[in-house]
Amino acid sequence: MDLDYSAPLPAVAAEYHLERTIGDAPPLSANWRLWREADRVQRDFPASHTSEVWRRDGGAVFHVKYFHEAQRGIEFQQADLSMLEALPAWQQVGLTVSPELIQDLAPAGTGTEPGYEWHRYSGEHQGVHWDITIRTDLMVPVHVARSVGKEKEQITLLGVWRPADAPWAPESVASYDVMDFADLGDHEHDPFVLAVQGQIGMDHGHAH
Numbered sequence: 001m002d003l004d005y006s007a008p009l010p011a012v013a014a015e016y017h018l019e020r021t022i023g024d025a026p027p028l029s030a031n032w033r034l035w036r037e038a039d040r041v042q043r044d045f046p047a048s049h050t051s052e053v054w055r056r057d058g059g060a061v062f063h064v065k066y067f068h069e070a071q072r073g074i075e076f077q078q079a080d081l082s083m084l085e086a087l088p089a090w091q092q093v094g095l096t097v098s099p100e101l102i103q104d105l106a107p108a109g110t111g112t113e114p115g116y117e118w119h120r121y122s123g124e125h126q127g128v129h130w131d132i133t134i135r136t137d138l139m140v141p142v143h144v145a146r147s148v149g150k151e152k153e154q155i156t157l158l159g160v161w162r163p164a165d166a167p168w169a170p171e172s173v174a175s176y177d178v179m180d181f182a183d184l185g186d187h188e189h190d191p192f193v194l195a196v197q198g199q200i201g202m203d204h205g206h207a208h
Helices: 078-083 089-096 097-105 182-188 191-200
Strands: 012-022 027-034 042-047 050-057 061-067 071-075 106-113 117-123 128-134 140-150 151-161 177-180
Touching: 042 089, 061 078, 061 191, 097 117, 097 128, 177 182
Parallel strands: 071 177
Antiparallel strands: 012 027, 012 151, 027 042, 042 050, 050 061, 061 071, 106 117, 117 128, 128 140, 140 151
């Protein structure tokens, strides 16, 4: 019997290594961190000095992208995310890969490591080849690889903890000044808005 990827996910703190290559160009790599709670997911990207927070309030999903050097953030309401075609299912936010993607791949084996079991999936989805391994006790990806044409990307789990046992805490963003995405047009001459216009993409750290 396969796993239920629609079930609530346990709270975890995890750290990943991301590597991306295109053709013969040198690989780009960086580490990023995940802090997952029932209705809040935070991802910290030290290399770019940014974080993103996803919140769920009832049936609504909100997203804020934070820029630590400026101590400011931009919040996207659910309607904004829908307009940008960047509204993920909540399970995808917490799991990093969508349950629908996993279900579209073929089971490629199961196994055990000291203290946990894993399930692996592989195959094609919308022209992209995927290879995904999920640690089943904490429901986190151990390895996610995708390739299409000359582009390859993979994330590898470096460590995972219950939040109370994590050796680090998520970046503090409570004091940051946050503006609504819908109001950016009213601040087109704001140096902060001009500086981050190219960084407001929704795909950072996600596997769709």
